[in-house]
Amino acid sequence: LNILLRLLLFVVSAGTLYFVVKKIRDSQAQIDSAIFWVLFMLAMVVSSIFPGAVIYVSALLGIDSPANFVFLCIIFLLLLKVFSMSLHISKLQYQIQQLAQIIALKESRAGSDCDE
Amino acid sequence: LEIASGEIALKVLAIIPCYNEGQSLKRVVENLKIKAAAIDFIVVNDGSQDDTHEVCADNNYPVINIPFNLGLASAVQTGMRYACDNGYAMALQFDGDGQHLPEYIPEMIDLMQETGADIVVGSRYMQKSSRSLRGLGGSLLRIAVKIATGKKLSDPTSGMRLFNRKMIEKFAYHMNYGPEPDTLVYLMNQGAKVFEMPVTMQERKAGKSYLSTLVAINYMLRMFVSIMIIQWFRVKENKI
Numbered sequence: 269l270n271i272l273l274r275l276l277l278f279v280v281s282a283g284t285l286y287f288v289v290k291k292i293r294d295s296q297a298q299i300d301s302a303i304f305w306v307l308f309m310l311a312m313v314v315s316s317i318f319p320g321a322v323i324y325v326s327a328l329l330g331i332d333s334p335a336n337f338v339f340l341c342i343i344f345l346l347l348l349k350v351f352s353m354s355l356h357i358s359k360l361q362y363q364i365q366q367l368a369q370i371i372a373l374k375e376s377r378a379g380s381d382c383d384e
Numbered sequence: 385l386e387i388a389s390g391e392i393a394l395k396v397l398a399i400i401p402c403y404n405e406g407q408s409l410k411r412v413v414e415n416l417k418i419k420a421a422a423i424d425f426i427v428v429n430d431g432s433q434d435d436t437h438e439v440c441a442d443n444n445y446p447v448i449n450i451p452f453n454l455g456l457a458s459a460v461q462t463g464m465r466y467a468c469d470n471g472y473a474m475a476l477q478f479d480g481d482g483q484h485l486p487e488y489i490p491e492m493i494d495l496m497q498e499t500g501a502d503i504v505v506g507s508r509y510m511q512k513s514s515r516s517l518r519g520l521g522g523s524l525l526r527i528a529v530k531i532a533t534g535k536k537l538s539d540p541t542s543g544m545r546l547f548n549r550k551m552i553e554k555f556a557y558h559m560n561y562g563p564e565p566d567t568l569v570y571l572m573n574q575g576a577k578v579f580e581m582p583v584t585m586q587e588r589k590a591g592k593s594y595l596s597t598l599v600a601i602n603y604m605l606r607m608f609v610s611i612m613i614i615q616w617f618r619v620k621e622n623k624i
Contacts, residue, residue: 289617295559299566303609310613363452370451 273335274316284296308345385599394473396493396532398425401456405480406435413445414481417484421492426466427480436564457562462557464547468556474547476561488583490548495581502551502576503568505537506544506583525565528611532596533572540565542606551576554568560618566610574620 288305289298315322319334326337398416402409409427416425426446429436431453440447446555448462460477467475474493478484484506492504509522523542545563547555553569555561560570572578 292560292614292617293619299560299562299610299614300606301613303606306613307609366451 270335273338274319277316277338281309281316285309285313304349311341319367386478391579395471395556396423396474397467397470397472398423398465398475398478398489399460400412400425400474400480401428401459401463401472402432402438402480403430403453403456403459404432404434405517406432406439407531408482409436409439409445409480410443412480413443416478416486416489416525420489423489424472425478426463428459428463430454430456438530448540457564460563461561464552467552471551471554474546475552477543483585483587485584485586486517487520488544488581489546490582492544496546496548500577501579502548503578505539505542505568505578505580506541506585507539507580507584508583509538516557521600522602525611528608529565529569532569532611532615535577535578537565537568537572540568542583542585544583544585564610565607566615569611570618573615574601574605590596616620 285306286296288302288309292302315338319329322338323334326334329337329341331337398413398420400409402418413425424446426448427440428434429447429449431450433542437447438444439448448466450459450462454462463477464475473498476489477490478486478489488506491552494504495501496504500589503534522539525540526537529540543563555567556561561567568578582620
């Protein structure tokens with residue numbers, strides 16, 4: 269892990285961490301969804317300061333460059349996150365449709381004269 | 385507060401969040417009506433797929449039906465909104481599965497009035513500690529609470545909690561006020577008075593929480609991270 273990459277990793281993850289924390293402070297993020305980002309960014313900050321563990325594991329797995337191992341981990345994690353968010357969005361979309369239908373049905377019932 | 389004469393000085397609401405508790409709900413509510421007759425209650429049906437709604441309708445229980453399952457935090461918040469809008473002085477979180485015993489409610493109300501507590505928690509472990517996996521998770525959370533607040537909370541995960549009006553208003557309309565230990569920590573750090581009272585609880589009789597071990601571990605980890613890391617960042621509002 270060369271020093272430039274470590275520096276970049278540190279700056280970006282610390283910056284993102286700050287941003288996540290700010291969003292929680294402004295009550296714009298729910299804690300449940302913020303936990304993933306806080307842990308992810310903390311892990312990146314830690315591995316940029318102490319690259320020993322990263323170098324050890326990448327050597328263990330036979331990956332030539334520890335930098336590649338870092339990229340691999342980040343890509344995998346983000347892939348998983350994107351997938352779970354896509355599932356989550358589908359659910360939200362469905363729920364909004366349901367809500368709109370329920371409200372629409374209620375309103376049409378309130379407007380009509382017939383009793384149910 | 386005079387329970388015996390059936391008169392009540394202040395309005396207290398028991399919020400009963402329910403997700404597929406049709407089997408136990410009737411027994412729970414009837415028991416509540418007898419043992420704590422002086423307080424009002426509302427069932428929050430959190431998108432149950434079983435006959436929870438029918439049980440409420442057949443027995444004329446006051447109920448709020450949420451169109452789909454939003455989770456416990458949101459169900460309780462719905463009840464808190466109802467309590468807030470209808471001028472309740474205290475609100476109690478009360479499980480629909482029969483775990484919580486209504487016998488303790490009058491005592492909890494008394495304790496709140498005597499001490500001026502903001503929150504009274506019914507604690508299972510004030511005398512004895514448990515050695516199960518749940519007990520282990522509980523110990524972990526107790527340590528986290530101690531570190532985060534400097535105060536002791538013997539049963540942070542207890543779901544039997546009584547809130548005063550000030551707390552009702554906070555829980556009803558704010559984000560990140562789930563009825564969970566991390567919110568207690570957040571409130572305690574702002575100076576909220578949280579008191580505990582020893583209670584016994586019953587094991588669930590009907591229904592089952594499947595995957596319960598995985599869910600429990602996930603829950604404990606989430607709470608631990610939230611208490612140890614996230615709460616530290618949150619803005620402290622005005623002292624309570």
